[in-house]
Amino acid sequence: MSGLNQLALALDHAALTRQAVAQLSDQQADFDVETAYAVQRLLVQQRLRRGARRVGMKMGFTSRAKMRQMGVDQMIWGRLTDDMRLDEGGELALDRYVHPRAEPEIVFLLKKPLAGRVSAAEAMASVEAVAGGIEIIDSRYRDFRFHLADVIADNASSSGFLVGPLQPASTDVANLGIVMRVDGRVVQAGSSAAILGHPVRSLVAAARLAAEAGEPLQPGDLVLAGAATEAVALRAGMRVSAAFQSLGAVSFQVGGAES
Template sequence: MNGIVTGLGELARIADDAARLAHAIPQFTDRLALTVDDAYAVQALSLARRAARGERRVGMKMGLTSRAKMAQVGVDEMIWGRLTDAMQVEEGGTIRRSAYVHPRVEPELAFLLKAPLAGRVTAAQALAAVEAVAPALEIIDSRYRDFKFALPDVIADNSSSSGFVVGQWRRPDLDVGNLGLALLADGQPVQVGSTAAILGHPVRSLVAAARLVAQWGERLEAGWIVLAGGATAAHPLAPGMAVRADMQGLGSVSFQVGE
């Protein structure tokens, strides 16, 4: 057992260093028979390293919640990752392209919780725990060479989550089931879609989030932000790019890409 734990800890160090120093690494599954459970253990150990450096947990993200995303990365399972305060980018702020390896962006819906959620909950119970909703952008960045990976690889890499931007919070009773949206780069639409692409309704992603984190002894905490998952395929980021998402009834969210 100690040997297994030590091995996973070394993978966590490699993944953490790759994210922290923005350099590409070989896929773990090229040389290891890494299971999904192993991968989530690596993710947890990697995020523990961030916590030791002073980062604070502020939420979680859901991944692969739309057919577009599943097709883009060639997998068919939902995944999740952890969000920290260091990952949050100020709305309208600027990120450094050099801080990432293969950065891409996708439009999302964000939930702000006012009460904990854990285990199997209904959609009504999930919605009752929501304080507000907002348009959001997630910056994803696989640290693996050539943006290629198997499912355990991406999970170990915090499900590719690298940053997020949240727009203005709105009241939670708005119907977010089928909101039209557009992702724009330098003012030009590069992706269009609907929040319905997120499991048919984004609240289903919140329900799934409570169930998935419970499998690892966690719960969604009051005050946390939960990103429901990309509603479209992701778009590559380049220096100088202005990024904005417009979401029907919820407004816009944006950031800039520096060098």
């Protein structure tokens, strides 16, 4: 375990210092998916020791567009902590990240525990509300290049998130139009149907994966269902917004120095 701890500490240090590191798979020949999730757990434990609190999970690579962009072929997941949450309408400090990008998400807020193999109906019965959101992804690897196990270890690249206005759980999220803008200009457009055909399928997968990891989803947890479009690289001064049919909008300003 000491070797895995060293890998987790290296990724944690890279995030804290905003200094990219070499891929872990380049340093360890047998670095596979199972090992990567073990490193991810240890990485997030470092944050918890500093006072962060677990608040849910994010699903990754849930759309063909995202798989194609990142050159992978299977769904992954990561852990969300409260220190990752950004204020809707607020400012993102660019120098807190290595090479951040933003992508629109469908967000589920849970009111009941959700664990194991469940149906779509059972998953939705555990939902308190739904919302549009934006995830900030930021690989800690040099040149934003990695293999599947690398990105899993790096908490599936999850670095921040914003949640828009909460809407009733009864809101149909099956095929919602999504438009992402930078400084008022449309840069991405898509549909929530790109998320596994229906975002609830991502929630179903989240329930199973979290339970298998021994961390079943709890009341109050947030689940980011995955991006429906490709991610947008962030630069200082940008105003980024995502508008969701039936769910409203969420936005932030990209600043420079950390506040």
